Amino acid sequence: MSALLSTHALKAWYGDFQALFGIDFEIRAQEIVAIIGANGAGKSTFLKAITGVLPVAPGNVVFKGRPIGGRKAHRVVAEGIAMVPEGRRLFPSLSVEENLCMGAYAKRPGPWSLEKVYGLFPVLKEKRKVPGTALSGGQQQMVAIGRALMSNPELLICDEISLGLAPTVIKEIYAALERITRDGLTAIIVEQDVLTAERVSQRLYCFQEGRVSLQGNSRDLTHEQISHAYFGV
């Protein structure tokens, strides 16, 4: 079966500083792939390169058989890739409901609606009139995920959704994510916590200094392999 999204020798720069050195990556439809790696390994940069936030060469990123590298971010959403960005980045002057509606801005048809997001995260319905940034961290993360879902993506990308949250809240959020992906949504999950990453994903990539240092089935990788790939020698 062919990949839903793949990258080929993907390189990315911030000005003169090269952050990615040729990443080969693929994810098949309905798969959950986790990316782990130390701070500064290039995980967020990789996601920015896929979603058009950073410019890359066209053939570097292929989605559904078509090269989409270098396409502007606002056009990538319309292709069906949605991102839950690092740090959530809710719109402070918009209410919870308005934040969710922003996710539907690209008007992609599909199953997601406000009602369905409220079904997934009932607490958001009670708080729908409140400014998004007035919620607790976990609730804000729910808004960020719901907002991404509202674009009816084929590929959902989550950048460190557990960062700064209490363990029980993290559990709750991943439980919701499992419900979503069980329905067939494909997802890339960037996660600092290796155990969580292994548990929720079928396959796993480890990044180190802008390169893939390890990849494989999440079940098969040993802790020695992972810690070696994570920290280097």
Add this chain to the structure above:
Amino acid sequence: MTIWIDAIIQGVLVGGLYALFAMGLSLMFGIMRLVNVAHGDLVILMSFIGLMVVEGLGLQPFAAMAVVVPIALCMGYALQRGVLNHTISKDPLRSLIVTFGISIVIQNLLLAFHSADTRAIHSAGLESQSLPIAENLAVGVLPVIMFATAVMLTAGLQWLFGSTRIGRAFRATSDDDGAAALMGINNAHIYALATAIAIGILGVAGVFHGMRTTFAPTDGPALLIYAFQAVIIGGMGSFWGTLAGGVLLGIAQAIGARIDPGWGVLAGHLMFVAVLLFKPNGFFPKTR
């Protein structure tokens, strides 16, 4: 006593026109953090375009607005997409310098095509008609129309921003343009729409200004100051704040002018300074 009531009423009504000058300035700054130094010159440009439409096509001034406003909307869109979008950056100096340049270009083009003479848009006597509202107290028909227009446009903008899909996109882009792009918003287009609205309002304001008083190619910077003052007095919170700022400025000027005919503008400046000293965020600052 009536002369003070009269001054306040005239001030309120003129304040509507100042608010029309100020709305676009506040809108562009609010969404893009862009200070448009050419804003006053664009008012005058619209007055001249209005004059040409009135004289060239033989239209009544209000019918001329129906021509001027679409021109203004298109100019605003093109100006943003073609020029100003390239100046938006963390450094506000770039857009300041570029809009300052545009201000000089507009003034000189107008001087070249229309000479330095003062002009006026004639409206078949409307500018001198008035409605009596009490003994010894009358209001001009034109100022009432201008004020009513300002109130309607303020309500319209507030509705657009608060309750529509495009208004949500304006606010989202203003909050975080990067996150907005991830939602599918083309920031370049949203910015251009914002400027189209800002300059489109000047289509109305410019024609009103030309009907109310005479104008000349180099009058723009003085109008820019009124617009700035209205925005700052009102506070950056809402369009209603900008309307209130325009009205307060109008009242200060009208009262000053009654004390001494030369003191009108000065009284406006004094009140502006007082607001900066005692209420630096204006009367209706953003609450969150």
